[in-house]
Amino acid sequence: MNDARAENHLLHLLSLPGSSGQERQVADAITTRLLEAGCDPDWIMEDDAHTRIPGDFEMGNLIVKLPGTIEGPRLMFSGHMDTVPLVRGAVPKKEGRRIVPEGNTALGADNRTACAAILTLAEQLLTEGLPHPPMTLLFTVGEEIGLWGAKEVRPENLGYPDMGFNIDSGNPTEAIIGAIGAHRWKVGITGVSAHAGVHPDHGVSAALIASKGIADYAGQGYFGLIEKDGKRGTSNVGTLQGGEATNQVTDQMSVTGESRSHDPDFLQEITDAIETAFQTAAASVTNHKGVAGTTSFLRNEDYHAFRISEDEAVVHATAQALKDLGLPCSPQVTDGGLDANFLNFKGIPTVTLGAGQHNPHTVDEYADLDEYLTCCRVLLRIVANTVA
């Protein structure tokens, strides 16, 4: 492997802006270098994911499908192109075996280390004419604001890969094989307004309904850290909004929150308990005519929990490649969301590996060059092992 070129790819990609929705320059840089390495333009496409993503997006996902030079399972390597707002204006500089930001910004090692490692892999295969099975390279958009590219990618555009290797972490020896799932929810509460001093009994207070609802499910153990029969999850109230005046019975409230769990059934149970508590609370608050409050409940599946069995081929392939390089493999489960949540949900068993990003989303972010180069070697080894 040409370490100098691999390093050059990383420095170049770190120098480009590319907030969520503005991934064009990054995609063009990757495309240019792939074409220089001998990639056929017909193998490169951009999908229409951006037409299904809310907000202004310059482009969809960048997808490259390399036909196999040998038969074998289709391997997919993925990483997101976008960076968080704190990266804006970042200028990368090398400091020993690290790349750090020159000024008071984050760096964008999350996740340009992935883009550069995948580019290095493809360049190496193409320029050296190395044998490989069919491969898909997926560079996603909008990961940082809700995993949008992975959520909206169509498996047929990816060629239905047999296994996936997502790059979006630090240490290459830590293979993430599970991640949490989350719901975001919003409850609208409607009561009846009335003069709070003259006819408070004519009113139905949405504020009272909100309070009773939250107290109810908290009392059942579904608030904050949730532990029931060995199952774990969390829930939170994020915002409470409503009311116009102190002398008016509050007739509208809106409450937003989230629920999380590694167990998809338990996640449903938590959010169901929250929904039911607000309904019960609304029915319990009535005015002088017996009119009760009402609720509407919206739940959004932010991302799906997943857990890959350690017997899966993709976990074996990862562990074997690490072992061949004399490295241990320590499978991990994370409490954050990853593109891999959606890729696994879409039927592509996908582990997530690190390419040396550290302290993401902070001004202390850096890229560890040795870990980055190790990740490049692990990816090359994964491909080589399918050939043997």
Ligand SMILES: [Zn+2]
């Ligand atoms: Zn990331």
